[in-house]
Amino acid sequence: xxxxxxxxxxxxxxxxxxxxxxxxxxxxxxxxxxxxxxxxxxxxxxxxxxxxxxxxxxxxxxxxxxxxxxxxxxxxxxxxxxxxxxxxxxxxxxxxxxxxxxxxxxxxxxxxxxxxxxxxxxxxxxxxxxxxxxxx
Numbered sequence: 001x002x003x004x005x006x007x008x009x010x011x012x013x014x015x016x017x018x019x020x021x022x023x024x025x026x027x028x029x030x031x032x033x034x035x036x037x038x039x040x041x042x043x044x045x046x047x048x049x050x051x052x053x054x055x056x057x058x059x060x061x062x063x064x065x066x067x068x069x070x071x072x073x074x075x076x077x078x079x080x081x082x083x084x085x086x087x088x089x090x091x092x093x094x095x096x097x098x099x100x101x102x103x104x105x106x107x108x109x110x111x112x113x114x115x116x117x118x119x120x121x122x123x124x125x126x127x128x129x130x131x132x133x134x135x136x
Contacts, residue, residue, distance in 0.1 A: 021054065029059030033134050035093060037066045040080040049086060062134060064093035066127075071098055094130045096123055 014027060028034060034055050038048045048065060055063050065087055071077055099120055115121065 024051070025054060025058035028055040029061075031060065032062065033131065034060050034063040035066045035131075036063065037068050038084075038087075039069050040067060040071070040083055042083055045083055045086065052091070063091070064134065065091055066093050067095040069098045070095045093134060094127060096127065099123060 014031070036048045036051050036055075038044050052063055052065070067084065071080065099117075116124070
């Protein structure tokens with residue numbers, strides 16, 4: 001793991017999370033980028049803010065939120081903006097809209113990999129570009 005990290009030949013992703021607070025705080029100061037995924041609901045936002053503060057207190061830097069499953073409906077978006085108002089816009093890496101085609105990819109029993117739908121592919125590319133901007 002350490003050898004790969006020093007090679008700088010790609011991205012090394014560690015999925016922290018939920019019930020492993022000790023691990024998260026241990027690795028926080030070592031990471032080039034920390035992403036905290038959020039679904040746009042009150043409980044997720046409250047937990048994400050606590051996680052952000054925990055990572056910052058542990059010495060983490062370059063910490064950003066990733067807002068996932070953002071609705072396309074303008075009325076829902078309006079309501080969700082109120083929920084997200086406690087988060088500073090500068091701390092948001094990007095907003096990923098809700099994409100129905102992900103269900104097909106996740107639920108597909110096919111063993112062969114098929115290229116995901118164009119919308120999903122484009123979102124993945126956009127996300128990758130946002131991550132690279134924050135790392136470089």
